[in-house]
Amino acid sequence: DAGVIQSPRHEVTEMGQEVTLRCKPISGHNSLFWYRQTMMRGLELLIYFNNNVPIDDSGMPEDRFSAKMPNASFSTLKIQPSEPRDSAVYFCASSLSTGKYYGYTFGSGTRLTVV
Amino acid sequence: AQSVAQPEDQVNVAEGNPLTVKCTYSVSGNPYLFWYVQYPNRGLQFLLKYITGDNLVKGSYGFEAEFNKSQTSFHLKKPSALVSDSALYFCAVRDDNYGQNFVFGPGTRLSVLP
Numbered sequence: 001d002a003g004v005i006q007s008p009r010h011e012v013t014e015m016g017q018e019v020t021l022r023c024k025p026i027s028g029h030n031s032l033f034w035y036r037q038t039m040m041r042g043l044e045l046l047i048y049f050n051n052n053v054p055i056d057d058s059g060m061p062e063d064r065f066s067a068k069m070p071n072a073s074f075s076t077l078k079i080q081p082s083e084p085r086d087s088a089v090y091f092c093a094s095s096l097s098t099g100k101y102y103g104y105t106f107g108s109g110t111r112l113t114v115v
Numbered sequence: 116a117q118s119v120a121q122p123e124d125q126v127n128v129a130e131g132n133p134l135t136v137k138c139t140y141s142v143s144g145n146p147y148l149f150w151y152v153q154y155p156n157r158g159l160q161f162l163l164k165y166i167t168g169d170n171l172v173k174g175s176y177g178f179e180a181e182f183n184k185s186q187t188s189f190h191l192k193k194p195s196a197l198v199s200d201s202a203l204y205f206c207a208v209r210d211d212n213y214g215q216n217f218v219f220g221p222g223t224r225l226s227v228l229p
Binding site for chain 2: 004033042043045048056091093101103104105106107108109111
């Protein structure tokens, strides 16, 4: 298995533009998580899905952020409009619903820079 | 609720010396404890876990961790540090009384000096 695949690896965009980050979880994993990592705030859980259904989006910073999981093999995180304070590394992770035994598998992340 | 603390932002150790990265946790039920490592420009990678059984668990790259229920700790250790161990280390806990999510600590940056 190729692991959790995120694209793009790097994204530079201008303030006000729409940004879409993509994630392909490990085949067979039924839970998917979006995290944001910054120096100031560390690793923050934004939202997670179980069986393609959003379970908890309380970590989504504001209405400019939205996430979808249209099927078991694909998820997107969208920021519209983007702001410089959104600059961070965004990680996607997946797990089995029995993840308490196996933990999460993380992607390599998308480094977003908003100028 | 569940929480994790990593009291040291940074740990420096000389190559060849033993290393310890500290982690304490708070849960209401039984804890599931994990350590992850993050190398520069990479995602988090699983190192080891404690679910049940022996308090001393062994993981990848020669790392081990000791679960101490009375002290609610799960410190990461290695007998002899390598320069290549320099990375960011995260402790994570899940409370079996709650849902699926792990809570991650803030991370500890380990620097192994040659």
